[in-house]
Amino acid sequence: MTMRLRTALLTAGVTVAGGLALPAAAEAATVTCKPNYFTRTFYANTSLSGTPKKTDCDDAINQNYGSGSPLSGIAKDNWSMRWSLSRDFGSGGPFAFTAESQDGIRVYLDGVRKIDLWKNVSTTQRKTLNLTIPKGKHTLRIDFAAWTGNANVKFTYAPRTSATYDTTAPLTPAGIKAVYSTTTRKATVSWAKSPEMDLAGYRVYRRLQGTTTYTRVAQTTATSYADATPATGQVFYYEARAYDKAGRESTGTADLPVATVDKTAPDRVLGLSALGTTAGNSLTWRASSTDVHHYEVWAAPSGQPDPDGPALVLGTSYADTVADAGTAYTYTVHAIDGAGNISPVSDPVTVTRPGASTAPAPSAVQGEPVDALTHLVWTPAADPDTAVTGFRVYRRTSATGAWTLLGSAGASDTSYDDRSAPQGSAYYYVAAVDQQGAESVPSPAATVDRLTPATATGPLPPRLTLVSSGTTRSPITVTVKPGAGDEKRLLRGYAWNISGACGDSGLGGMATTSTITWTPPYNGPCMISVFAVDVYGRSGAQGSGLEFMVNR
Template identity: 55%
Template sequence: MKPARTAAATAVGLATVGTLLGGATATASAATTCTAPVYQRQLFANTTFKGTPRKTDCDSAIDQSWSGAPASGLPKDGFGVRWTVTRDFGSGGPFTLTAAGLDGIRVYLDGVRKVDLWKDTSKAVSRTVDVTVPKGRHTLRIDHVNWTGAAKVKFGYAPRTSASADKVAPLAPGGAAVSYDSATGRARTTWSKNKEMDLAGYRVYRRPQGSSFGATPLATTGSTSYTDSSLPADGRTYYYEVRAYDRAGNVSAGSADQGVTTADRTAPERVSGVAVRASTAGNVVSWQASSAKDLDHYELWASRGGEPDPDGPEFLLSADHTDATAEVGTAYTYTVQAVDTAGNISPVSAPVTAARPAASAVAAPAGLTGTPADAATRLDWTPSGDPAVTGYRVYRRTVHNGGWTPLGTTATASFADTSAPRGKSYYYVTAVDGDGAESAPSAEPAVERLTPATATGPAAPRLTLVSTGIPARSPVVLTAAPGAGDENRLLQGYSWEIEGACGGSGVNLSATGDISWKPPYNGPCTATVYAVDAYGRQSGQGSSLEFFVGR
């Protein structure tokens, strides 16, 4: 009798493999090598699986019945059929094995028997068992024998997908890679297909460099690639990560991060806070500093009568500028744009307009000098001697072409700048007449200030013992220097006290820091030294040295 598989069995078999084995299908053939999840099937002319199989082919599903011999050359009774498949189970986890047969059927996982329905019976037998499959590659083997009569066999395996049963997270997706199209600004992330049989999909995450991945994915997909069309074009580096999740809700660890550096097409925001103040030194334009992290410079545009400056804009690093070339009495309109390192230019700011005033007829101050000290920079100049002068106005800037800031007005020919910053500052002074008009600016001295103004006194000095008065009655020599953090502070000098064998000198002041005296007798000696700043403030704590003088 010829072997036959019923149409119903064939349909059920294909449906089963589509559900349980990822939809792979294969037709029986003479090939002896079968690609998982397709089974290799061997048919034997005995029930002990001894000798060489009479036939070897591939089978996409185990759901068959025979009323006679299963293949040519096999008996209708007393034959055996063996199916094997080796496949990757991914992270593994809980599975269900379902087996039914007439006559006998046995199921093995990696050689360990999991189902044993091995009897000659006239009634079909079946069993369902739950097993835990470790991660990675494993082999299923299904043995079926028919001793007499009709033969039936059916087998299937599937992951258990309830959240209560499956606590095993999928494996992290492998093979992640990302490519970036600078023309479109899109990034395409790809990865290898996950081996999980209960895979539900993938979640794609994105983060900028220096940040962490958030809880919400950028996208969820069932494919093994994703194209990000929402990537900012700001020149920053962004990283992508992919996580797999299964039908029980378990989520894998992330794939290896893959980064792309975007083309920067994002312009800085429009410059705000633009203001202009007209003075006899020129039109002073200022604005709020740009928040762009990749700011390169500002472009300050000036126009007169609606005509832009033919020389083009001023290229500036600071957020202010003095237009000293503006003509007196002529209205100038100014706008500002920020430019980043990629050359992107912000929208044009709101315009501001001013006209440079004519200087008062009173003479400008002369002989302006600046003297830096610890708590202030002192400015002095020669009074103009003009009875029309009612006072003087002082200006400062810290960038050679930056904007001038008015510091205050004084009736005398001196001024103390207590807010002077560290570094170089530029100053000028104008004379103010009875109408409040200002003269032309004085000359601009530059003052280098190494120590910014401070409300506290100096730190305790550092001492070096040069000579300890040995041999007896030879001089003791100390050298004092500014304390840590005060290396550039301007000091009057050092106040020092000695006691013990050193003598009892009382309080002395050394302007140079070199302290020397002869001790009156031999023995232990203590010297305590304080730093004194330019305003007479003494360090809160002195520095002491203890040593022995004489022999």
């Protein structure tokens, strides 16, 4: 049996076994082909008319029948075939249709003829057509006729993938899903297969909730990816994008969130420092990770274990008021997050609480907040037995936090100005210093509450808008806003004065809202001057003014 005859028999649906050709089973009346396979029909004429001799499926058009018959029941001359399919062309774009045949071939797209080589020839004829196909589903039909002599046919259609021609980005992947496993701590992202014919693959991106920056975590040809999401207890968003052989990338899918388990310990505590005072040992450190719930402070005489366990601290400072004076204590700190993860231990720090001198502590410590500072005063002990050479002032910003040395005052001084006083509550104590530089016991602490932090300069000139220049029967109206850059400053109001030919409002006008109104007694030129006043009553060094004309 010749190879040509064997090929013809197989194409016709005849089984070849042991050198014998056996009839194929009767074909079904309706043929259902796989997606993107051609439906192929055989005709015993060149007009593709009448009842087909056979209908089957074909994954590619590339047959060479030589001078033989394509099918039992069809003569070797004057027969025809038709291939048809409907498929999704994705985003469409530039394609190349290539047809080769002996004898005739016609190619149709959505019923419109694109290639026409419909004639009896003695050699193979060829044609390539470059065209642009719109996105979505389209129908291909290829007709072939063999009149006499040899018969062969080939047709291909493929996207043109050079970036020079392909300027169309692929379609966004559909069917995006994201599932997180608390066991594997991975997020599995999946999506539907793209219909793009020039698809190169997919890219998976991740971003942290509350941010806009995406990180590419995968590039794959599969339709799913399992990402080892950071187990920080945070929410991450995933999206998928398709990219084609021209290097163009689709828009991203909808972002899908996954909530991770928190298995990540906070950062190691850094910057631990200690100050020994007669009020106790004060510890400060830099804040660890943003998800810290509290800190554990471990303390013990050097070389010994902590006898009663750690102190739990919510802030970044701690005052050990029970450390024994004259004994060196070693401290370490751990950060603990809300999930109970524990940071590595900090570097240790060792400090000794000094014993108090016999100098008497001052009394009646009080503080008064003003705009630029908090003014502290105290009463020194009368006729102390131990000479006092000066005073030291300490401050902390929480009732159990660490004390910080603010500064010193002379032996005859009874006040100190805290020019860095914070907003909110601050606590102060004063210690007397003897001739050896040793401190007394702390004075009773004073608490000072500030509405604003101490501010060296007064309010900026406000911004004014003239709403109405008024008449002798209607008011002048001016709106006021804080000066640019002063929007967060707490103000008591705005001091204002209107004067000129229109009359004089007099000094002492104070607006506690953003609107100033005044009805002038006369018409003529007028001017308003406005100064911002802070919550402690300090006026800005400069004000703002507007000139205008009051009509009758």
